[in-house]
Amino acid sequence: MVDVFLEFMLGPMRAIGDYYFEHQMLFNAIVIGGALYKLASGKKRHEREAENCN
Structure with a gap:
C-alpha cells in the first residue's frame, strides 16, 4: 500500500529515493x-x- 502512494507521489523521481x-x-x-x-x-x-581580542 505504501509503495502505491510513493509511486503516485514521486513518479519517476522514485529511482533517486531507491538509490539513496x-x-x-x-x-x-x-x-x-x-x-x-x-x-x-x-x-x-x-x-x-x-x-x-585580548
Missing part, C-alpha cells in the same frame, strides 16, 4: 562528517578570535 536507500550509510556518513568538521572548525575560529 541503497547507499544511505555512505551519504549519512558524509553529512555527519561535514557537520562535525564545521563544529570543530567553528570552535577553533572562536578561540582565535578570543585570543586576538
Whole structure:
C-alpha cells in the first residue's frame, strides 16, 4: 500500500529515493562528517578570535 502512494507521489523521481536507500550509510556518513568538521572548525575560529581580542 505504501509503495502505491510513493509511486503516485514521486513518479519517476522514485529511482533517486531507491538509490539513496541503497547507499544511505555512505551519504549519512558524509553529512555527519561535514557537520562535525564545521563544529570543530567553528570552535577553533572562536578561540582565535578570543585570543586576538585580548
